[in-house]
Amino acid sequence: MLYVGNLVYTVLQAAVKLSIVLFLRRIFPSQTFRRIAQGIEIILLLHGTLFTIPFAVQCTPVQSIWDRTITDRRCLNLQAVGFSSGGLAMAEDIAILLLPIPHVWQLKISLPRRLAVIALFSVGSFACVTSAIRIKYLVEYSTTFDETWDHVDIVVWSFIKQSMAMLCASLPTLRLLLVHIASRRRPGSSESFFHRETPKQMWRWSFDRLRRCRMRKQQDSDSAPRQTGEGVLVTTTVEVDRLSSMAIDVPPFPPPAYPGPRNNA
Incomplete structure (x- = not known):
């Protein structure tokens, strides 16, 4: 042993x-x-x-x-x-x-x-x-x-x-575990965001922050046209995912009303 x-x-x-x-x-x-x-x-x-x-x-x-x-x-x-x-x-x-x-x-x-x-x-x-x-x-x-x-x-x-x-x-x-514990002990602090918000809102906040960081790096960098295109593609994909996630809260549209049979009399 x-x-x-x-x-x-x-x-x-x-x-x-x-x-x-x-x-x-x-x-x-x-x-x-x-x-x-x-x-x-x-x-x-x-x-x-x-x-x-x-x-x-x-x-x-x-x-x-x-x-x-x-x-x-x-x-x-x-x-x-x-x-x-x-x-x-x-x-x-x-x-x-x-x-x-x-x-x-x-x-x-x-x-x-x-x-x-x-x-x-x-x-x-x-x-x-x-x-x-x-x-x-x-x-x-x-x-x-x-x-x-x-x-x-x-x-x-x-x-x-x-x-x-x-x-x-x-x-x-x-770190996230420690922040979560600290927010429970201090509900009035700024870190209590992780305690007040729902998991869906936390995901949106993190995702928006990541998207802004990527866009800032894309604007500051002097990249080639091909790299710029890739950056736009990634940004477009992010926007589609974000819209699709927000569409969950939208109520469905009512079904269309079809006209009944015409009365020739």
Whole structure:
């Protein structure tokens, strides 16, 4: 079980961090930010690949990892591998934590909102703390005489770190839920729009906002004639969908009255 857990932990931490960096690269489109993010992505891919192989073939034969009755086995120095992986993971956490802060500070928004966004990104600082605690237990584990007992703390903090990493990666998708909860607690605030309006009105509001954003981008861009035509086509489709959705509230027309048979008398 520990053998499989080490493999899953190494791959999972690289995948979660990679998803966070890809998300940040979509938010901040500057060239400098993209180059730094691409460098971190390469390091994460190498970390997830190169450190999975030593954990997978840490002993030869592989069965000797869990079958201690096999005496003629050869094993790698897992302490060095664990310290290297833990130190690199902590450096990655710090780099991802500091990566968006300078760009967020330059946003043209109010200071309270700016600090709120920085605090949101700073939730990942707990992952740095868990990495340091995990390295502490790795040091204690290197001089242990009872692997099954001293390995418990490492496993617990590894799961805590992965849970916090996945929570940080999911925070952007939880914004609407947090706004909905805040609107219930403050009915008079401006955010209570999401609580007062019906789902149909919310959909129309979101759709109109997206359409205006697309039209603004289309007006500001110097595109080719073909691209302009595509933009008009998209806008026309949006208008048709919007009219069709609004037509739901229109009552049906009465059936036409057909004249009866003529009376020749």
